[in-house]
Amino acid sequence: MSDFNPAANVLPHPEFHWHIVVSHGEVLCGERGPLHLSAPVREAARDGAQSSTHYLGDWGGKPCAVHHLPFRVELPGCEWRGLRTFLGTVSEALFFLIGRAVQVVNWDLDHRFCGRCGLSTVYHAKDRARVCTSCNFAVYPRISPCVIMLLVRGEECLLARHAHHRHALYTALAGFIEPGENAEQALAREALEEVGLEVGQGPQHLQYIGTQSWPFPGQLMIGYLAEVSGGTLRPDQEEIMEARWFHKSQIPQAIPPAETLSGQLIRTFVERC
Template sequence: MAEDVNTFAGGVLDRAGALRRDASWVAARLADPASRALVVARDGVFLAGADEGPLRPALAPLPPDPVEPVLLGLEPGGAAVFAVDGGEGPDGSTLTGLRDAAARLDPAAAGLVAHATAMLNWHRRHRHCANCGTRTVTGEGGYVRTCPECGASHHPRTDPVVIMLVTDGDRVLLGRQPSWPAGRYSALAGFVEPGETLEAAVAREVLEESGVTVADARYVSSQPWPFPASLMLGFTAVYTGGEAVAADGELDDARWFTREELAAAVAGEGELRVPPPVAIARRLIDAWLAERI
């Protein structure tokens, strides 16, 4: 679909999936002075850069005795990069909200900070065993938490979300949530339910949110969305019937917009506001306007 990479989808580190299972190898990386750390807090990530210019992850030497560091991967030169939860960033860095910073990060940097944020979000929410409640311990470089009491292993989870641009000739269906700024509309979206295909989720969510039926759901691209741990799965779908209304109480409005209205919104004209370029919803809109999908 897109001619460039979706925001947060440009990670380039070697995740070292086989090597990180070796505890001695991970320990050696933690002791290696070439290894570096990215400090992540609940409110954001420590980044460096000019006030209005590009930002970059503020990587620094690992702190002494880091608590439950997560191996993000190996750089092309072989140096390990870890994520550390909490603490202070290096001199010259600023704690920055990831949503605010996304547009100022290059694809590799955005992928790195999204990976770190998603992993530490998972660790914060899964410190105790879901089976027996005992405090768990980390292993495999932070990619498993094991219960010392019952032996259960817990692995990071990603929540799949379908997000779809519903088309009907030269118009598309968008919706708005009550909490959004005035005039903001976006593609319809919703979580995939257990035992459900992606195509079925597209049809169900569109019907539930807007009262419209669709067919021919087609996958376009995906985007990690670490708020806290979603994977956005972008689709197009073709309108087959029904009147667009805000049907399930989640949306404040659902309505059709013409190609001309969307083009004006992308140009910053008119009353309609579309999502920023960091969102896959905007990438779908841009691709549709360019007739790439």
């Protein structure tokens, strides 16, 4: 993702070349997609009470900002789009730049007041943080680590349909890492809780595949192929409605796209088999 270089120091702001506009969790798109030059942003920001601007870093060597608007405005030739609509339709680098923009705006909105004493917070002089001037409590953008694992046995993999998923996709299992756990412990616990299966520990049973930023709303996904060592398949019916074993030659069409880590796990399994 060499097109984007994150900002080391977020203040003071440079003179921006690229602009992203976010309001109510959606992104304003024009003829260049979500990236704008200054003209449409000036129009959109007019009379923008409680609007905010954040330096994200450099896109293509040019400084890029995200602007939050407390209300949506309709501009000729522009439309508002949800973050998920960009998945698979723009480059990976641009998708994660947009995701970064939305996450920064959400962090700023959620922490204008101190969660410890209730007083107003101000921006840190250099870091991306909001600081309480009364008790010095600092809040950085929250990133939640998660494991995502494709359970395998020989030439079969376990694919599940999640109870609250918008689309009826067959996908890998996933879950948040709890305090005090490492990624491998969280993987084993989630597999047992969600589908009643045990996974072996150690490099001969767990294959680390990679990580992915997942801005829905702010996760870092850590992906594994995990070999099942025991247990009885029993979906919990709360998180997982259905779970089935699929042979490598019979993977269903309704799986996540290759741009997602879940989709990459499934495709990596098939290729390695």
